[in-house]
Amino acid sequence: MAERARPHYDQVLVGDIETDALTGLQGSRFDVIVCADVLGHLKRPTRTLGQLKEFLSDKGVFLISVANVAFISMRLSLLMGQFNYQKPGGILDDDHLRHFTLRGLKDTLSEAGLETVSVRGYNLVRRRYFFLKALGWLFPALFCIQFLAVARRRLNGGTGGTL
Numbered sequence: 001m002a003e004r005a006r007p008h009y010d011q012v013l014v015g016d017i018e019t020d021a022l023t024g025l026q027g028s029r030f031d032v033i034v035c036a037d038v039l040g041h042l043k044r045p046t047r048t049l050g051q052l053k054e055f056l057s058d059k060g061v062f063l064i065s066v067a068n069v070a071f072i073s074m075r076l077s078l079l080m081g082q083f084n085y086q087k088p089g090g091i092l093d094d095d096h097l098r099h100f101t102l103r104g105l106k107d108t109l110s111e112a113g114l115e116t117v118s119v120r121g122y123n124l125v126r127r128r129y130f131f132l133k134a135l136g137w138l139f140p141a142l143f144c145i146q147f148l149a150v151a152r153r154r155l156n157g158g159t160g161g162t163l
Contacts, residue, residue: 033052035063036063046112062114068147113153115155119148
């Protein structure tokens with residue numbers, strides 16, 4: 001994929017973000033750093049976010065998505081004694097090293113020295129099940145399959161955030 005992307009970008013780095021990929025970014029500043037379904041696959045997401053935040057511009061933000069391990073289907077599975085990893089993708093993707101709840105995501109961001117600007121739940125409920133979509137807005141920790149967060153460097157010790 002990197003080779004296919006290379007002609008379209010000024011720079012393409014390939015490597016393990018937790019060990020060596022950041023060395024090629026020294027001196028760079030970004031307005032947006034996207035961590036789409038990345039944090040759950042890292043050994044130390046807090047440390048990695050802390051390192052990445054040094055590359056944010058003064059007004060830069062992170063756009064982050066993580067699977068919600070407290071989604072209702074997960075809770076029901078646990079109630080039935082099930083915790084089965086899946087291939088590929090999903091909340092229990094067999095490559096996940098970390099699992100996040102709403103509180104866990106907010107804590108991870110805070111521990112990384114980030115302020116949560118906003119968090120919202122996301123689900124894939126079809127229109128005909130509108131009441132479930134509405135429940136997703138009312139009870140995101142229960143009815144949302146993913147959390148979508150915006151975070152920035154912590155300013156004046158604020159906690160920020162919605163949801």
